[in-house]
Structures are given as structure tokens and as C-alpha cells.
Amino acid sequence: MKCLRGKILWCLFLFSGAVFGDTLNQQRNDFLQAEQLLAQGNNAAFLDASTALIDYPLYPYLQYLWLKDNLQQNSQVLAFLRSYKETRYAGLLRSAWLDYLARNERWSDFIQHYQATSNTAIECQHKLAIYKTGNKQLALNAAKRLWVSASSLPQACDPLWSILMNSPDFTPELIWQRFELALNKDNVSLAEYLRRLLSEADQDVADVWLQVHQKPALIADSTFLTKYNQQSGRIFVHGVDRLAKSDLRQAIRLWDAGKQDFRIDSQLSIHLERRLALGMAYSRYPGAYYRLSQLPVVDAEVNEWKVRAALLEQNWPHIAGALENLTAEQRQDPKWQYWQARTLEKNGSSEQAQALYNKAAEDRSFYGFLAADRVGKPYRFANNPVLLKKNELESLANETDFKVARELNLLNRDAEAKRQWWYAVNKLSKERRRVAAKLAQRWHWDQLAIITLVKADYWDDLALRFPVSYSDQIHNNATHNNLDPSLVFGLIRQESIFNKDAESAVGARGLMQIMPKTGMQIARELQEKWQSDQRLFNPDVNVRYGAYYYKKLLDRFQGHFALAVAAYNAGPGRVARWLPDGNTMPADIWIETIPFKETRKYVAAVFYHAIIYQKIMPGNCSMHYSASCTPAVDPEGLKMKQLMLDVLPG
Numbered sequence: 001m002k003c004l005r006g007k008i009l010w011c012l013f014l015f016s017g018a019v020f021g022d023t024l025n026q027q028r029n030d031f032l033q034a035e036q037l038l039a040q041g042n043n044a045a046f047l048d049a050s051t052a053l054i055d056y057p058l059y060p061y062l063q064y065l066w067l068k069d070n071l072q073q074n075s076q077v078l079a080f081l082r083s084y085k086e087t088r089y090a091g092l093l094r095s096a097w098l099d100y101l102a103r104n105e106r107w108s109d110f111i112q113h114y115q116a117t118s119n120t121a122i123e124c125q126h127k128l129a130i131y132k133t134g135n136k137q138l139a140l141n142a143a144k145r146l147w148v149s150a151s152s153l154p155q156a157c158d159p160l161w162s163i164l165m166n167s168p169d170f171t172p173e174l175i176w177q178r179f180e181l182a183l184n185k186d187n188v189s190l191a192e193y194l195r196r197l198l199s200e201a202d203q204d205v206a207d208v209w210l211q212v213h214q215k216p217a218l219i220a221d222s223t224f225l226t227k228y229n230q231q232s233g234r235i236f237v238h239g240v241d242r243l244a245k246s247d248l249r250q251a252i253r254l255w256d257a258g259k260q261d262f263r264i265d266s267q268l269s270i271h272l273e274r275r276l277a278l279g280m281a282y283s284r285y286p287g288a289y290y291r292l293s294q295l296p297v298v299d300a301e302v303n304e305w306k307v308r309a310a311l312l313e314q315n316w317p318h319i320a321g322a323l324e325n326l327t328a329e330q331r332q333d334p335k336w337q338y339w340q341a342r343t344l345e346k347n348g349s350s351e352q353a354q355a356l357y358n359k360a361a362e363d364r365s366f367y368g369f370l371a372a373d374r375v376g377k378p379y380r381f382a383n384n385p386v387l388l389k390k391n392e393l394e395s396l397a398n399e400t401d402f403k404v405a406r407e408l409n410l411l412n413r414d415a416e417a418k419r420q421w422w423y424a425v426n427k428l429s430k431e432r433r434r435v436a437a438k439l440a441q442r443w444h445w446d447q448l449a450i451i452t453l454v455k456a457d458y459w460d461d462l463a464l465r466f467p468v469s470y471s472d473q474i475h476n477n478a479t480h481n482n483l484d485p486s487l488v489f490g491l492i493r494q495e496s497i498f499n500k501d502a503e504s505a506v507g508a509r510g511l512m513q514i515m516p517k518t519g520m521q522i523a524r525e526l527q528e529k530w531q532s533d534q535r536l537f538n539p540d541v542n543v544r545y546g547a548y549y550y551k552k553l554l555d556r557f558q559g560h561f562a563l564a565v566a567a568y569n570a571g572p573g574r575v576a577r578w579l580p581d582g583n584t585m586p587a588d589i590w591i592e593t594i595p596f597k598e599t600r601k602y603v604a605a606v607f608y609h610a611i612i613y614q615k616i617m618p619g620n621c622s623m624h625y626s627a628s629c630t631p632a633v634d635p636e637g638l639k640m641k642q643l644m645l646d647v648l649p650g
Helices: 005-014 024-040 043-053 059-067 074-083 088-103 107-113 120-132 136-147 155-165 172-184 188-195 200-214 216-220 229-243 248-261 266-282 288-293 300-313 316-324 334-346 350-360 366-375 392-397 400-410 414-425 430-442 446-455 471-480 485-495 516-525 533-537 539-556 561-570 572-577 587-592 597-616
Strands: none
Touching (some): 024 043, 043 059, 059 074, 074 088, 088 107, 088 120, 088 414, 107 120, 120 136, 120 155, 136 172, 172 188, 172 200, 172 229, 188 200, 200 216, 200 229, 216 248, 248 266, 266 288, 266 300, 288 300, 300 316, 300 334, 316 334, 334 350, 334 366, 350 366, 366 597, 392 400, 392 430, 400 414, 414 430, 414 446, 430 446, 471 485, 471 539, 485 539, 485 561, 485 597, 516 533, 533 539, 539 561, 561 572, 561 587, 587 597
């Protein structure tokens, strides 16, 4: 059969009933060859190589790669979208083809083949297609909703914006709305662009707003905003909000003194009052409890920080009152049950406290373990592994979506393999996600296994949730630095979920998420040659450096586990600033009142993970314990109370 150059993919569809290729290994080699030929633009040779791959899991991926560069082949594109509509590549190809249709102004075809998407560029093109095919007002209404964004929008939206800006629907109010959103997100370049769309008089007002954004202390001048009556209240609120980031006390003084001088929308005023009261609590200011108590509208976060503000004061009557303001749902949380019990205990109601401690201790969590220590109960572990039916794992592994993920992984396409994995998992029911988690565990994808089990809303398979990968590196370096290995396991579990290739948005790398600059410093201190940032992806290097760094923090904070763990996450400088003034503070109160939500949860999670690891390793559960193993409770093992040393003043 002879195929014309422009009909390559159409010909490939005609071969779909045939089976080519001897083995998976041969098909992998053929795939790599076909991919290389495609990159070279050698279509004829690509066809020859591809015909051996029709039954290979990555065959649709190859077709997608060709079609996204040959979008003019309408019949082939439509054939692919029909034949492979259940694959991830159908959605990717559809997006590319819709963009092609829009660029070529094929509006009817665009509308016919459009599907709802989160892709803003495609959404803009869809509204433009609606406008071009006659439903103009519907398109303009949708365009306004898309336009009001704090972010810069894709270039593909520009034709739609041109129509909107030349319509009566484009009002100054619409511009001001987006201008304010942009500055609230610190998108100054967008705000400066929007300023140019305003009238000359309004541009003067926008200039003042931009000045206040850059130098919020300007609002201290009582005459600065008087002539800008319509927007001055919003500018004043914006200035106070900005100033609160650098000088909270001054921001509060200016707000309290000046808020009566402006016409300020009530919702905006309530929002800022909340912001300032929470800011006082985050900054551990005296009076935070009172300010939170004066808020006219409260929510879950305000209620919780009211408790924390009272805890900072160690004012147990205030703590009791704040706990009473929690919702019934919040009071069922083991965390707040623990604090209710602590409050009852402090107020002399020991019997009621004991009952609440016992209730909280039934939960396998940081607070459950704290409560168990208070009443001398063993920790509750509730190890109930996922039970699989016969051949259930093999059946899932043989489904096309998962075969694609596995092949991508075996070809070292890790990023693409993960994208494919989540595409496959998101189509499953919660029950089948449990099976997928076990499949990831079998494939030694620890991170994917754990997160997949979270998506299944199942928490009791401890062998899956707490892997013991890199055991040799962890034990050796823990011993070398005189650390409990369970704490190193806990740090890794929280930092990277055992993904040796993990890289954070700010550049932290590897199992223990070490920043390159920190890695270079550690290398100097260990008298090792620093080769490159890539070394931090090596588990041997990463765990050695991470254990060393944690021990260094532990020494800096006089052996205080909570402070060292918090410093590992937020930095030692911040932790030093969070130390109490004047008096010692119980560690549980210090942890509960850490200003950063991420760090607060981080410390609790590392300690919780450390206890789990301490308990799954000794006794009848070895380092490579089986799914049927029930963790032993070792009375001589690590206890939460050993980690909870009182925090000394700074």
C-alpha cells in the first residue's frame, strides 16, 4: 500500500487491525527511532517505523506529536479525536487544533468542536467565535467576566479585547475594577497599562493610587487624598493594607485615626479590619485577642486565631471563651478537643479533661498522640492495609492509561509519566484509586502512591503511606550525626514524600529539599568539593547534607526538636524571632501559635511521621514490614512528650 506524503496519519489508521513488533523491548526501540525521524521531519521513514507500533501503548502519543505540527490535516485530526477520545492526547490535540481554527477564522468549525476548558486562551477564542457568528451581546457579557482579572491575559485574547474596548459595555468602572485587582496582586505593570485606558482626570487619580502602592506611608499625610473623593477611600484602604506588610503598628494607628474621614464601602472596611486583627495575631502582638473579639463578622480562621491569641497570653479563661466560639464541627476536630482538655485541666476540671483526652487519643494524629501522652495511653495506629481482590492489580496495570504511564516511566519520561498517571487516576472511583495506589507502590513510585491514596480518601495503609525507601542512607547519616532516624524519615516524608528528583518552586532539591546555596555551604563545612546543584538530586549526598544541616539546627537551638524542625522549614532567623519574650512557653502552645500556617502544619506533621516511623520499625515490624504487619507499640520508643521541650525566651 502506497501512502501519499500528506496522508501519513490517515494511512496509519488503516493499519489499526494489524499487530507489529516482536516484543515490548523491540517496540520501545522502534518508538525511539520513530520519534527521532519525526524530529528530523522525515515523514516517509517515520511511516515505515510507525507501522510496527500500532499495538504499542505510546502509538497515540506518536500520532499526536505528528498531528500537532500538521493541524491542516482536518480528516486525520478528526479521526484521531474519534479513535483516541479517551486518551490525554485527545484533549491536548483538540486545544492545539482549536487554536489553529481560530487563527484561520474558521469560527463555525471552532464552535462545533469546542469543549469547555480551563484554558483562558481557548475560552477567549470561543467568545470571539460566538461574537463572529452573530450572538454579540452574549459574547460581550462573557468577555467582561474574562477581562476582569488580576493577571495579564494571553495574547490570543487580544482580538476579543479589541471588540470589547470599542463597545458601550467597556466602562470606566470596569477599568477601575481590574486596576484595583491588579494592584491587590502587586501586578504593577498591568495596573500601569490599565491607567492609560482611563480619562485624563482619572489618570491623575490612578497616579496617586500607584504612588501609594509603592510608598504606602504617604497616607500618613492627611491632605494627600482629600481631592480624590470618589476613589480616595479605596486608595486609603489599599495604602493601609500595603503598609501593614512592613509596619503593622503604624498601619493600625493610621486606620484607627483616619477611617472616619473617608467614604469606605462596608465590605471593604470589614475585610481590612479582619486583615489587621489577624496580622496582630500572626505577629504575636499584645491585644490581638481583644482586636479579634471586636470583629463584626467572624469565620473559621478568625475563631481559630482567637484561640491562638489567647494561648499566646496563656490566659486560660480567654482560651476557654475562644474555644466556646468554635463551631460544633470545629470542636469535633482532635486538635480542638486537645485544647479543650488542656483548658479544662488548667481550670481544675480533671475528670472532664480526662474524658476529652481519651476521646482525642483515639485519633492517629499529632494531637491524638499528644492527648495519649497526657493520659498515659498507647498511641492508636489503626493499620488497615488496602485489601485487593484476585488479579485486581494486574487488571488495572493492563488498562491502556496505566500501560501508557508505565511505558513513559520506563523510557525515563518521568514528567510525562506523572502527567499521564494523574490523568488516569482522576478518571477512577475512590475505590479503584486505592488499587492504583497499590500499583504505584509496586512500581516503587512512593510519592505517587501516597498522594493517590490521599485522593482515594483512605488513610490506614501504613506500609503504603510511610515507605522506608533509602533506609541505609537515613540510618547511616542519622547515626553519624547522633540523630534518631525516625526524625530523618519524618523530615523526608514531609519534605519530598521520598521523591529524590523533587524540586520546589524556589529551587530546593532532592529528598530533604536542600537549597543549592545551603548545599554549597554544607559542602565547605564538610570539606567536600562542590560540583554542581545537580548533586543534590543524589540521595547519598542529599541525605548526608540534610541530616548534617538538621543536626546543626538542633545544636543551635540547644537540642529543642520543635525549634530545629521549624527552622528547617522557615529558617533559623524567623524561629529566633518567634521565641517568647520573658517567660518560658510550653512547646505545644509554641507550635500551635507559629505564625506561618505552612510551618505550623509542618512541625506537627514531622513529629507525627517520626512517631509512626519509630513504631513501625521495631518489634514485629521490620524495616521492610509486610502489608499485614501490625506495628508494635514499644514503650521504650520515641514519645511525643520527649519532643515537646518547653521553649525558652529569646
